[in-house]
Amino acid sequence: MIPELGHLLLYFALGAALLQAVLPLIGAHRERRDWMLLARPLSWAQGALVLAAFVALSASFVRNDFSVLYVASNSNSGLPLFYRLAAVWGGHEGSLLLWVLMLSVWTVAVARFSHKLPLTFAARILGVMGLVSVGFLLFMLLTSNPFDRLLPAAADGRDLNPLLQDPGMVIHPPMLYMGYVGFSVAFAFAIAALLGGNLDAAWARWTRPWTTAAWVFLTFGIGLGSWWAYNELGWGGWWFWDPVENASFMPWLAGTALIHSLAVSEKRGGFKVWTVWLAIMAFSLSLLGTFLVRSGVLSSVHAFATDPKRGLFILAFLVITIGGSLLLFAWRAPKVGLGQRFGLLSRESLLLVNNMMLAVATGAVLLGTLYPLFLDALGMGKISVGPPYFDTVFGLLMAPLVLVMGIGPLTRWKHDEGGPLARRLALPLVAAVIAALIVGFAAGRISLVTTGGLTMAFWIVFSLLVDLKPRLLPAGGSAGQILHRARLIPVAMWGMMLAHFGVAAFSFGVAMVKTYETEKDVKMGPGDSTEVAGYVFKMNGFQEVQGPNYVAMQGQLEVSRDGQTIAVLRPQKRIYRVQQNPMTEAGVHSNAWRDLYVSMGEQLPGGDWVVRLQYKPFITWIWGGCLLMMAGGVLAIADRRYRVRSGATVSRAAGVEAAA
């Protein structure tokens, strides 16, 4: 009964979404206030219906109802309850339901927090979000119903993919979807602005925290995925430029550009066309990611079981949504206008460089991801594009971006003088190069790439300090007032600085790992020991370990340095009982300076194992950098300016010079 009820609820949700899409949009067009007012209650209704359907599917998992095909394919009675709940989004159909649920969470949040917006504008935003929801609900109901029955019922389920049986993997998809779907708010905002033919600074201000929130979720999702891959896949890598990773990275890049573009639209009333275009891009790339993962067009470790019918449906959906938006863009964007003029050297022009570099980087990732498909479609052979292309192209594109990242925050809006700016920035630039060389020297090897990467990291930090110093300690100011002055700096500006520090930490980590990591694959039996980067790894022995639904061979290695024992690592090779897939659980000892990483390879005849030992300097800084970026985003959202001022005062904001 419950699955049928869930199925029915999805139909009701589709009905509510249709009404939510059509009535407010027509109402806004005809200036029918009563129709526009329906947008909010309909959003709530749709949200409640989708939530109820989601609960229905979860219930089938909790109750081990293997007469539901999706449950039988993704769960097992031996699976712990926690993972049975996570299995709800462990496959294609359920993760689609999660997608729709996230969309309704955002929709309801918009309905709740949009009272300061003009009714027409809010109605259009909710209407567009309703349209997106209609598309996904139709997709689910027509091609991917999670409530399909399996008759006769299976005796037991085929179990959740062992790759997904990890706490990190449980929250990775929801966070990622929150990010993807969160960009739908900015997208709906852009479409509403195009429909209305007007992009007001006040509306840009309203969109900023939403976009930043989506970006924070996406950052978290991507960072978590990377951290998980590092710990679970046993290769010791943290980013593989896999098509699906790229699919999540492209909206992130576009979203990052959008955040910066929105700053200009809000503060200076400029970059309006850019802002609208980037908002459309960020969400379109999220949709494209969905297509790539679910259509089987590219081969990837993430790909879901594929079905050409599904691919065709999403493609049609993409063409309607993205094609329609871009058509609307071509038609209406000239009306939105370009906004205020600015000088060749100004914060606007540097942010323009930022937008362009991020857009080009997105394009480069897109090209690399789809290049194999292009060639294949043109009959020019099968190739794959790997890390060497991405590392090189992306690294080169990041250099100018980081350069302007250091200059931008110190530059005035509208117009600035080159001379004084250059004098302020000469010192941090020189200091950054010197610091990079010192680090290279201390690590024992100086290379061009590392020095470049490290210079970028130090440059960001030093230029931020140059920016911060006169604010905290102006000429003639006393040191005792630093705290007081720090409080005068807007919270959003602290957020910006923190996020930029995050980029610095990230670049530092990447440069250090890329250059100074060492690894060794060795055959080890009980009693064997070997040395990597000054650490002695001694294999104490192997033992079999029983998990709730797997058996594992666990090695025990004692790590010591200069005779002192530092850690005992227990890497595992697990075999999950139902699917019989081997999984690697790396043994990692981490601190702020380095990770020691051990993973079990394969067992050799005779009982010894091939063990991979790795020394990874500063790798945790990569994820630490992501956390800093997220914290910066959270601070930016927390800025009171987004909540205190309401409609009347906000419309003046375009002309107001502000600090951040």
Next chain:
Amino acid sequence: MSWRYLVPLALFLVLAGFLGFGLNLNPREVPSPLIDKPAPAFRAKLLADPAKTIAKEDLAGKAWILNVWASWCAPCREEHPLWVAYARQSPVPIYGLNYKDQTKAGQAWLQQLGNPYAESLTDPDGRIGIDYGVYGVPETFVIDRAGVIRYKHIGPITADVLRDKIDPLVKRLNASV
């Protein structure tokens, strides 16, 4: 409407065209460079009796199928019943290559699930696998009487592949003198 603003739409439509075309392509289908080349030579111990060995030359003169499998490989378990069924009607012998496996585990697996193989060769360190360009297990090769690889399938075979590709090919190879 300014034409400049239509550029994104035009680019997107080109992209969508490629994506639509891509739906009909299979990215996993990688043509093996070994097709129509002589199968690499080997000499391997038999799984059933490690004291005996078999070499590529011993199999010359007759077409044969080489199926790479391992007891630790889940997709092998999936395709295995197809081989067990096909072995009863196959016009050519099916040889197994027990890839990076332990002899005991391999023997037990065949005992439990049935043995479709004329013989299984062992490749404990994966050296033969490297010569044959094995990168995922299971993989299946069809080799003709002259010892040339004529067909390769990566991943578990399906009833369709067996019926439409492998079976007609081995019948043809077996018939031609």
